[in-house]
Amino acid sequence: MKITDVKIIVCSPGRNFVTVKIFTDEGLTGVGDATLNGREKAVVAYLQEHLAPLLIGRDPSRIEDIWQYFYKGAYWRRGPVTMAAIAGIDTALWDIKAKAANMPLYQLFGGASREKVLCYTHAQGTDIAEAVEAVGKRIEQGYKAIRVQVGIPGLPDVYGTGKKSVTNNAADDAFPHEEVWSTSKYMRHIPKLFEAVREAYGPDIELLHDTHHRLTPIEAARLGKDLEFARLFWLEDTVAAEHQEGFRLIRKHTTTPLAVGEVFNTIWDARLLIEEQLIDYIRTTTVHAGGITALRRIMDFASVYNVRTACHGAMDMSPICLGANLHLDLWVPNFGIQEYSGYLPEILDVFPSAWSLSDGYLHPGEATGHGVDIDEKLAEKYPYQRAYLPVNRLEDGTLWHW
Known part of the structure; x- marks a missing residue:
C-alpha cells in the first residue's frame, strides 16, 4: 500500500x-x-x-x-x-x-482495559447561585464528574463563565478579546463556590476546577490547601506550566490532586512532573502532543509513576481528536478521566462519529479505524473565520497568563 x-x-x-x-x-x-x-x-x-x-x-x-x-x-x-x-x-x-x-483502533493497542470511559463536563455561572444551578443540571444529565467555574465579584466575565458565544465570530473574534484578572479576588471567592456546591449536592459528586495557569506556586499551594475540605477530584493548571519545578512547592503544601498538560507538546514538557510525581493527572491530548504515537509514550511513561491520564477535550479540538483519545482511554491501564465539553450540532454533522455518550460515560464504538470521518461537502459550507483566544490583563493593565 x-x-x-x-x-x-x-x-x-x-x-x-x-x-x-x-x-x-x-x-x-x-x-x-x-x-x-x-x-x-x-x-x-x-x-x-x-x-x-x-x-x-x-x-x-x-x-x-x-x-x-x-x-x-x-x-x-x-x-x-x-x-x-x-x-x-x-x-x-x-x-x-x-x-x-x-x-477498531483500540484493538490494535492490545484491546480494552475497561467497558466504558468516565468523562467530566463543564458547569459555570456568572455568580455562585448560577453555578450551583448549572451543576444540578449536569447531575440530572447523568454526569458523575463536573468541572465548576464561577465569575469573580468586581471583575467582568472571566474564563469559563461568560455569556459569550462558544462559536467563532468574525466580528467579535477577528482580534483578541481582552479579559481582566485579579488573583486576590479570585482566591477569596473560589472556596465559597465549593462550599455552596458541596452543601447543595453532598460529597459523592466528583468536582474539578481549572485555574488556567494564573497563579504563582505559593498562591496555588494556598488555594489547594484552602480547597482540601471540598475533596476535589483535581485542581487543574494552577501555574504556568513551563516552570515544572514550581510544582514541588505546591506539592509540599497541599494534598489536593493536581492536573496539568493540555498545552504540552511532547513528553519532555512533562518529564520532571511525572518522574517526581508532582502531578496526579497528565492532560496531554492527541492533537497537541504529536498524535497517537507520541501520546501512547507519555501514557506509558506516566503509568510507571502512578500518574493517570486525563486527555484535554475542549470543543476547539475536533471530534476526530476525541475519537482518537477515546480509543486510547479504553485501552490505557492507567486511565483517569476524559474531558468532554460537548459539541455544537453543526460540528457533529460535519464530523460523523461512532463514539457515544451515556450516563456520564463515553465509548469510542466498534467501527473500524478510530470511527470518525469528515463530510467534505458539508464542510465546504463552513469556511474558515479568523478567530483568536482572549488576552488576559491584571486590573492595572499588566499582561497576564490566559
Missing part, C-alpha cells in the same frame, strides 16, 4: 478545525485532527509546504518511521505548530492501519 494524496481541509462549523485526510492506492483513507486554536493557518502552511509532499509514495503502515522522520528529521523540533501538524498525519495513519486490519 502507498500514500497517493494528502488533503488539508479547513472548515468552521461553529469553530475552526484543520483536518488531514490521507489517501492510498488501495482505496483506504484516514483522517486526523491538526487544529491549533487561534493559529490554524500556521499549521496548514506547515502541512502543505513541508510535510504533505514528503508523504507521497510512502507506505502508510510505517507509522513509527514516518513519525520519527518528521520529528527528528526537522532540526527545529517540538512546538505547538510542528506537533499539531505531525499529530494530524499520525492520527490519520493509525486510522488507515486499523481499517486495513478491519478492527
Whole structure:
C-alpha cells in the first residue's frame, strides 16, 4: 500500500478545525485532527509546504518511521505548530492501519482495559447561585464528574463563565478579546463556590476546577490547601506550566490532586512532573502532543509513576481528536478521566462519529479505524473565520497568563 494524496481541509462549523485526510492506492483513507486554536493557518502552511509532499509514495503502515522522520528529521523540533501538524498525519495513519486490519483502533493497542470511559463536563455561572444551578443540571444529565467555574465579584466575565458565544465570530473574534484578572479576588471567592456546591449536592459528586495557569506556586499551594475540605477530584493548571519545578512547592503544601498538560507538546514538557510525581493527572491530548504515537509514550511513561491520564477535550479540538483519545482511554491501564465539553450540532454533522455518550460515560464504538470521518461537502459550507483566544490583563493593565 502507498500514500497517493494528502488533503488539508479547513472548515468552521461553529469553530475552526484543520483536518488531514490521507489517501492510498488501495482505496483506504484516514483522517486526523491538526487544529491549533487561534493559529490554524500556521499549521496548514506547515502541512502543505513541508510535510504533505514528503508523504507521497510512502507506505502508510510505517507509522513509527514516518513519525520519527518528521520529528527528528526537522532540526527545529517540538512546538505547538510542528506537533499539531505531525499529530494530524499520525492520527490519520493509525486510522488507515486499523481499517486495513478491519478492527477498531483500540484493538490494535492490545484491546480494552475497561467497558466504558468516565468523562467530566463543564458547569459555570456568572455568580455562585448560577453555578450551583448549572451543576444540578449536569447531575440530572447523568454526569458523575463536573468541572465548576464561577465569575469573580468586581471583575467582568472571566474564563469559563461568560455569556459569550462558544462559536467563532468574525466580528467579535477577528482580534483578541481582552479579559481582566485579579488573583486576590479570585482566591477569596473560589472556596465559597465549593462550599455552596458541596452543601447543595453532598460529597459523592466528583468536582474539578481549572485555574488556567494564573497563579504563582505559593498562591496555588494556598488555594489547594484552602480547597482540601471540598475533596476535589483535581485542581487543574494552577501555574504556568513551563516552570515544572514550581510544582514541588505546591506539592509540599497541599494534598489536593493536581492536573496539568493540555498545552504540552511532547513528553519532555512533562518529564520532571511525572518522574517526581508532582502531578496526579497528565492532560496531554492527541492533537497537541504529536498524535497517537507520541501520546501512547507519555501514557506509558506516566503509568510507571502512578500518574493517570486525563486527555484535554475542549470543543476547539475536533471530534476526530476525541475519537482518537477515546480509543486510547479504553485501552490505557492507567486511565483517569476524559474531558468532554460537548459539541455544537453543526460540528457533529460535519464530523460523523461512532463514539457515544451515556450516563456520564463515553465509548469510542466498534467501527473500524478510530470511527470518525469528515463530510467534505458539508464542510465546504463552513469556511474558515479568523478567530483568536482572549488576552488576559491584571486590573492595572499588566499582561497576564490566559
